[in-house]
Amino acid sequence: MQIFSSYVSEKGKGSKVNQDSLCITQFVTHRKRVTMAMVCDGIGSFPNSEDASSFVTEWMVNWIYRDGLRAIRKYKEIGFVRAVKREFFRCHRKFSEITPTSNGTTISMLITINKRFYVFWSGDCRVYTLKSGRTKLLTDDDSESGVLNACFTNIGYHVPHHKTGRIKRHSGFLLCSDGFYRRLDPDLIKALLNSNSSKNPTEFKTRQLKECVGRNLSRNEVDDMSAVLINTN
Numbered sequence: 001m002q003i004f005s006s007y008v009s010e011k012g013k014g015s016k017v018n019q020d021s022l023c024i025t026q027f028v029t030h031r032k033r034v035t036m037a038m039v040c041d042g043i044g045s046f047p048n049s050e051d052a053s054s055f056v057t058e059w060m061v062n063w064i065y066r067d068g069l070r071a072i073r074k075y076k077e078i079g080f081v082r083a084v085k086r087e088f089f090r091c092h093r094k095f096s097e098i099t100p101t102s103n104g105t106t107i108s109m110l111i112t113i114n115k116r117f118y119v120f121w122s123g124d125c126r127v128y129t130l131k132s133g134r135t136k137l138l139t140d141d142d143s144e145s146g147v148l149n150a151c152f153t154n155i156g157y158h159v160p161h162h163k164t165g166r167i168k169r170h171s172g173f174l175l176c177s178d179g180f181y182r183r184l185d186p187d188l189i190k191a192l193l194n195s196n197s198s199k200n201p202t203e204f205k206t207r208q209l210k211e212c213v214g215r216n217l218s219r220n221e222v223d224d225m226s227a228v229l230i231n232t233n
Contacts, residue, residue, distance in 0.1 A: 001115070001169055002233040003035055004201040008209035009226040012179055013217060019044060020177050020226035021053035021105075023061050030073050035112040036064050037228040039125050040105045041177035043151065044223070052095070052105040056152060059091040060109065072113060081162055084111070084120060088152075088160050096154040104153030107160060108139065108175045110230065115167045122160045123151035126181055128174040130193045135186060138163050138173075170195040172231040179223030183216045195231050205229050 003026065011018045019042030026035045038057050042049025071083040106123025119127050124141040140161065142150035150158040172193040181189070191208065198204040213225050 001167070003033070003112070004205065004231045004233070005035070005037065005229065006202050006205040006209060006231075007226075007228045008180075008206065008213055010213045010217075010224070012222040012224050013220055014222050015224055017050055018224045018226075019050040019053060020179075020224045021050070021057040022175075022226050022228050023057050024228055025061060025064065027065075029069050032072060032113050034064075034072060035230060036061070036110070037173075037175055037230060038107070038109045039175040039177055039226050039228055040107050041123070041125050041179070041224065041226065043104045043106070043148070043153070046103045047101070049103055049105060052099070052103045052152070055095055056091060056105055056107060059094070060087065063087045063091075064111075077116070077164055080113075081118065081164070084118070085159060085162070088120070089157065092152065092154075092157050095152075099154045102153065102155055104151050104155070106142075106148070106151045106177070110173050110175055110228075112167060112230070117165055117167050117173070119163045120160045121162075122158055123148055124178050126174075126176055126178075128176075128189055128193060130168075130171045130190070135190045135193060167232060169232055172229060174227060174229050176227035177223070177225060179221055180212070180216065180225040180227045182223070183219045183221050184212055188212055188215070192229055193231075195233055201231060201233070205231060
């Protein structure tokens with residue numbers, strides 16, 4: 001099974017700074033092929049929330065290459081989930097120590113290990129996949145009437161949610177901020193998740209992602225738009 005990745009990140013209309021952060025990394029360790037992807041959306045009501053989104057993203061990337069490698073080798077599913085959540089807690093503790101004013105971010109993270117996937121989230125960043133040819137939302141928004149009621153902040157700690165499952169061929173995962181999915185037609189999300197026979201899948205999917213951003217901007221989306229797309233063949 002081959003894994004292809006693509007991404008997009010763009011400021012919303014009128015935004016001075018893109019407050020989103022994202023990452024994609026892939027490697028092989030002890031015969032296990034690993035992919036980690038994140039999209040973090042800094043909370044716009046907090047000043048300098050791009051600091052929060054970039055802090056969490058950088059922290060977890062450092063972890064996956066440091067202690068995460070050991071966790072991948074050592075633990076099965078439940079133990080690995082606990083290891084990831086422990087690291088989110090350490091990240092929160094350090095972030096709270098160095099951040100004097102209110103700040104925070106929403107989080108979506110995907111880790112694949114061979115044919116298993118692990119999804120973690122807090123807030124209203126989403127992760128979509130395909131199941132039986134239909135778009136399936138793996139995450140539940142931590143919001144009510146459009147207002148966040150849980151996310152990653154230095155005000156209080158909320159344990160990230162998680163889901164796990166098996167990866168199927170010719171499928172995909174879409175991690176995205178609310179600015180990306182809010183104005184997007186469901187058919188476009190499904191088209192992103194579907195695999196394709198292009199000679200350059202990454203280039204093809206990147207073009208699709210940019211077209212989605214263009215549609216959102218034409219609909220006057222003011223929030224920053226970020227997405228990471230993982231497709232399998």
